[in-house]
Amino acid sequence: MCLFKLHRAFPGLILALVAGHIHAEPTVTAAATTMEAPVRAQDWQRDLDLQHWGSATFHADLSSAIIALSAAHGATKCTVMLDIAELYLTHMLLYEARTTLEGITPVTPDQARRLRVLKNATSLLSGQAVEDFTGSALNATNRPDRAFWAALQAIAHADAGMLSANIRGSFSGLGLQSRAALRQMLPVFIEAATELGEQAHAAAGLKLLAELPDLADSSTGQFLRGRVEERRGNNASALKAYFLAAEGWDEYAARARLAVADMSLRDGGSGALLSAQSILQDGAEAWRGDRYELEILKRMARLYAGTGDKIEELLALGRLLKRFPTSSEAKGGQEQAKQLLNDLYQEGRSGSYPLSEWMSAHLRLLPFFGAFPAFPAHTEALADYVLGLGATDLAAKEYLRAIHEYSTRDSQTHKSDVTRLTLKLADAQRQAGLLPQARATLEAMKLETVDPQHDAHATLAAKVLSELNDGPALMQTTLTAPTPDHLRDLGMALSDAEEWGEATATFLQLWKDHPYEFAFEDATRLLIAANRSNNSAAISKVARAFPQLTSSAALIDLAKSLNATPQSLMPLSAEKVADRLQSLDDAFQTIKNTSVSP
Numbered sequence: 001m002c003l004f005k006l007h008r009a010f011p012g013l014i015l016a017l018v019a020g021h022i023h024a025e026p027t028v029t030a031a032a033t034t035m036e037a038p039v040r041a042q043d044w045q046r047d048l049d050l051q052h053w054g055s056a057t058f059h060a061d062l063s064s065a066i067i068a069l070s071a072a073h074g075a076t077k078c079t080v081m082l083d084i085a086e087l088y089l090t091h092m093l094l095y096e097a098r099t100t101l102e103g104i105t106p107v108t109p110d111q112a113r114r115l116r117v118l119k120n121a122t123s124l125l126s127g128q129a130v131e132d133f134t135g136s137a138l139n140a141t142n143r144p145d146r147a148f149w150a151a152l153q154a155i156a157h158a159d160a161g162m163l164s165a166n167i168r169g170s171f172s173g174l175g176l177q178s179r180a181a182l183r184q185m186l187p188v189f190i191e192a193a194t195e196l197g198e199q200a201h202a203a204a205g206l207k208l209l210a211e212l213p214d215l216a217d218s219s220t221g222q223f224l225r226g227r228v229e230e231r232r233g234n235n236a237s238a239l240k241a242y243f244l245a246a247e248g249w250d251e252y253a254a255r256a257r258l259a260v261a262d263m264s265l266r267d268g269g270s271g272a273l274l275s276a277q278s279i280l281q282d283g284a285e286a287w288r289g290d291r292y293e294l295e296i297l298k299r300m301a302r303l304y305a306g307t308g309d310k311i312e313e314l315l316a317l318g319r320l321l322k323r324f325p326t327s328s329e330a331k332g333g334q335e336q337a338k339q340l341l342n343d344l345y346q347e348g349r350s351g352s353y354p355l356s357e358w359m360s361a362h363l364r365l366l367p368f369f370g371a372f373p374a375f376p377a378h379t380e381a382l383a384d385y386v387l388g389l390g391a392t393d394l395a396a397k398e399y400l401r402a403i404h405e406y407s408t409r410d411s412q413t414h415k416s417d418v419t420r421l422t423l424k425l426a427d428a429q430r431q432a433g434l435l436p437q438a439r440a441t442l443e444a445m446k447l448e449t450v451d452p453q454h455d456a457h458a459t460l461a462a463k464v465l466s467e468l469n470d471g472p473a474l475m476q477t478t479l480t481a482p483t484p485d486h487l488r489d490l491g492m493a494l495s496d497a498e499e500w501g502e503a504t505a506t507f508l509q510l511w512k513d514h515p516y517e518f519a520f521e522d523a524t525r526l527l528i529a530a531n532r533s534n535n536s537a538a539i540s541k542v543a544r545a546f547p548q549l550t551s552s553a554a555l556i557d558l559a560k561s562l563n564a565t566p567q568s569l570m571p572l573s574a575e576k577v578a579d580r581l582q583s584l585d586d587a588f589q590t591i592k593n594t595s596v597s598p
Contacts (some may be wrong), residue, residue: 044143048119051092055179061087062293063384075107084110085118089125092180097122104397113137124149125181129156148173152185155192159468164196171201175517183215187252190224194231202228219248223256229345230259239263254296261299265306273306294324301333311361345378349385358382359394366401376405376414380421383428390430399425419445419453423460430464437577438464455480471496484510484517491525500533508538 032322040046053061054377065087081104088097101119106112117137119128124138131151133139138149140374147169154163170189176184190205209216210561226241238259245256257279264276280300287293296318317337321330362382369375370426382399403421406414422445429438442461447454461488465474471493479486487510495502507526511518523542530538 044140047114047137048086048089048121050086050090050181051176053087053178055090058091059089062479075111078107078111080106082114084117085122088120089121090178090180091177091186092125094122094126099128121149124152124156125185127156145173145176145261148177148185148569151189151192155188159197159224164191167193167198171205171383183212186212187215187220187224191227194224195331197228197231199228199232202231219245219256221254222248223252223259226256226259230263235263246283249283249286251287251292251573253283254292257283258292258295258299258597261296261303265299265302268306268309273303292318292328293366294329297323298329299573301336309346309506310340314344314365315368316445318365322368337369338372338374340372341365341378345381350368355386355391356391357387370405371408376402376417379405380424383424387424387428396425396432396434399428401456416453419447419457423453423456427460429466430460435464435468439468439576459483459486462489465492474557475499482500482509482513484555485513487514488522491497491529493520495525495529498532500529501535504535504538547589 004193040049040052046054063085065080065084067078069084072080081100085097085100085104088094088100091244097118098252098259101122106115106117106134120133120136120138123130130136133150135155136149137143138144139153147166149172150166151163151173154166156159167189171193171314174189178187186205186209190202192207193199193202193205207226209221209224215221222241222245226238226245229235229241230238240264242256242260246253246260248256260279261276264272267273277300280296280303284296284300287296295467297316300316300460301313301320303314304310314337315331317340320327320333321337324330344361353361357384362379366375368466379398383395383402383444386398387395399421403418403425406418406421411418422441426441429435439461442457444463445457447457451457458477459482460476462477462479465477466489474490474493475497477486477490482490488504491503491506491510494506496501507522507529511526523545527539527542529535530542
């Protein structure tokens with residue numbers, strides 16, 4: 001596009017035209033293979049002139065320069081290299097310009113001066129501040145585009161005062177740059193003017209931008225239009241432009257999403273917050289790796305907090321911590337996430353979440369927070385909860401997950417945690433009917449007698465062995481403080497092995513140590529074992545207690561009959577023999593009916 005057309009859109013650039021700083025571009029014919037370099041003006045342009053080279057003749061200009069370079073020597077060669085660097089700058093090929101400049105060694109003072117100017121310009125056009133801008137030729141008072149370069153220095157150096165002093169003149173200086181520089185720098189100056197409240201210059205800049213339709217209709221143009229409207233207080237128009245800009249995939253699209261989020265947070269209404277959530281979610285993967293992604297994640301967390309969605313807020317914080325672990329925001333994000341995790345799992349334990357929703361959230365949070373110190377405890381809490389609901393297989397999987405989470409950390413510090421979780425895993429396997437697996441889990445633990453959880457391990461092992469009907473192994477277990485269930489199971493195992501004396505002693509211990517746990521069935525088994533071992537004292541004791549343990553008259557009579565003093569030996573009549581045999585048959589039938597016979 002011819003720059004004469006731009007002057008109608010932005011009157012400030014007419015000054016540059018009148019001063020003779022805008023040149024007509026030479027026509028390139030199809031037959032041309034090389035071109036002579038344009039004659040360079042000897043005023044301020046001799047150091048740097050981004051309109052010295054045509055915007056449509058890059059290939060021909062570069063070819064001519066390379067041919068000239070091949071025949072040049074000494075100072076002439078350095079001059080050609082400086083021209084090539086300036087040509088790259090003209091077309092905003094900043095990497096190529098910087099690389100070229102790094103290989104130049106000036107021969108004359110003028111070349112040294114020009115080299116410094118070109119390096120300064122490359123830095124400023126790249127968004128990098130110049131160390132000594134005051135002494136740079138770009139800041140010379142005879143340069144009509146001095147304000148343009150000074151504004152770039154102010155932006156790179158975040159110097160608001162310097163920017164304010166140069167922003168108006170920078171637009172005139174912009175008209176003295178190449179078309180490529182104009183395209184890239186115009187959005188920068190429009191935004192700078194907007195932020196400084198220079199509404200007239202910002203509006204004029206938008207009109208100039210409209211002469212570049214591809215740029216005006218892009219995310220860049222829509223964002224700038226939205227920013228200008230927002231500064232004017234036209235929020236509806238601003239949002240409309242931001243929404244259009246947010247459809248893109250570039251930096252300005254990311255900034256548009258941030259702008260929508262900020263406006264929604266200021267509004268505070270649920271509709272505005274939900275709308276902003278949708279915009280940020282749709283573009284969450286569109287821009288990655290710099291400050292804008294970090295800011296988007298921060299806004300997402302705030303938006304979800306505003307709507308009370310703890311799970312999505314945590315996920316946003318988790319992505320922030322994963323993507324930017326060394327940022328200043330990460331430390332605060334960690335503390336915030338810790339509290340939210342505590343709240344979430346506490347609410348889960350209290351039944352505030354359906355199990356499916358809690359489990360889904362747990363699996364989504366795991367990749368982000370699995371390394372948190374408290375996360376294995378949260379996993380354990382979930383496993384305890386689902387085990388209480390009878391979901392034994394799911395509980396076992398979560399116990400295994402928690403064990404794995406601890407296993408990646410210091411083994412000695414978390415040894416007791418791993419032991420506790422392994423016992424819970426074995427118990428979940430037992431409840432699931434996976435008795436061989438539960439036995440293998442317990443046998444692999446190898447706890448020492450002094451371990452605080454040794455008894456818990458032995459108790460659970462006794463349960464598993466009992467349910468496996470492995471009496472011999474059960475009889476080998478020893479507990480410091482045997483539980484009622486263990487004594488009961490051990491007594492039954494001893495009875496099965498016909499170790500009647502030890503069985504009697506075990507049931508008596510159950511009665512003595514846990515009187516309130518001593519049930520009628522236990523008394524019946526004790527009575528049988530005592531009778532088989534001829535322990536009259538035990539028979540007498542349990543016979544006297546039978547009336548308090550059962551209301552069955554038949555069983556009470558049985559106990560009394562076993563405790564009765566035998567009649568003196570004498571020859572039995574046929575009638576008495578029949579009575580004794582009938583009585584014995586009745587006794588065995590009664591025992592059989594109790595379902596506790598050995």
